[in-house]
Amino acid sequence: MNWDDFDAFCQVVDHGGFSAAARALDRPKSSLSASVARLEAELGTRLLERTTRRFRLTDAGESLYRDISKPFAQLREHAVDALAKGVAVQGTLRVAAPYEFGAHHLASVACRMMKDHPQLRVHVDVEHARVALFERNCDLVFSAIEHSFAPSTVVTKRVYSLERGLFASPSLARPELARPEDLNSVPLLAGADDTAWAFRHADGSTAELEVRNPRLRSGNAGVRLEAAIAGLGVARITGTFCAQAVAEGKLVQLLPGWQSEPLRIYALLPGRRLVPAKVRRFLELLEEEAKGTLA
Incomplete structure (x- = not known):
């Protein structure tokens, strides 16, 4: 047998x-x-x-x-x-991540990995939709959704919490927009799965804005960013993703006294015990990058 x-x-x-x-x-x-x-x-x-x-x-x-x-x-x-024990960092590392995270947070880590380990090849795919861990033969998948429904062999580890804010073109930054509920009077630019935006004020109070009939709905953060710059509505975007547009005066932050719920990124690993050295090292460098210590 x-x-x-x-x-x-x-x-x-x-x-x-x-x-x-x-x-x-x-x-x-x-x-x-x-x-x-x-x-x-x-x-x-x-x-x-x-x-x-x-x-x-x-x-x-x-x-x-x-x-x-x-x-x-x-x-x-x-x-x-x-x-995995004692294996050199080599071969091919296949990583998939959502666009808003992958485009701005994985490049430095991937470059550092390739510089430190000449025998390593890295494939990084940035996606606008959720990645099925087993269907793509990935070593590591980053997701904005915690996969509590994933098979028991999948390990879920949170590695990032990205601060988000409300951003719009200067033409939409009106004084009467002072509280989350005031946004009902302006068009919203929402993510594919957005149903409500949660906020916490500096004084500890909380608020929630129901996202109904947004002017634009897209899982592509780049599309929402361009629409916000064009003055078509208010977008909730991570600060790192729109930092350049803010610095150039194309976008301004709305409701600065209200903290938006962060974008939590989880690493999904297809194994419950020791993982390959290339994956372990990538996560180590990513943690260093998150702390601002990666050279």
Whole structure:
């Protein structure tokens, strides 16, 4: 009996299908399909019901997965631990991040990594949509949403908290805009998932502005920034992302006495124990960059 076939079965279920598992494992889809078919033949029962678009576990498959998935996940973790210990920082590091964070906070870290480790290649993708951790074969994914719904093998670590503010062109900076509720009288430029903006005043009071029918809705912070500069509305953006526009007088901050809820960035790692040296070093440098100590 081939134990690799059992592992292939678990991987297919973990990743939600043959295609996603093949991408994550960098294996041919046909190889995984053959492993599962061979396992079904040896056990004398169907484990998966497959169609061209989806699959589902049979009763026998569900029972087998329940019994063996945890031991196989632990074996894979131990194998990763053994490989990670003492390994040089080399190979290819694949990182994905949301645009508003990746465009302004990962470049210096990636450059430092490549200077310090000549055998390392770095692929950084900045995305405007959420990145599926297992479907892209990434070593490290940064997300603005804490993935509490992620598989148990994913580690979530918060690494950044970016201060946000309300910014608009000088033409929209009117004296009567003094409190969050006053923004109901001006057009808003909202993120893709924005439903409400929360604020805290210096005196400790709080307020929440419901984001209803914004003039613009986009997950692309660059689009919101350009719209704000053009005088089309008020945008909630991280201070680092719009710093240049503020310095040039193209944008001004509104409601400076009210602190907007920060943008929290989480690092998602596909492993619960020791991670590869290249990932550990990247996170270490990122923490140094956050403290302003990265040369």
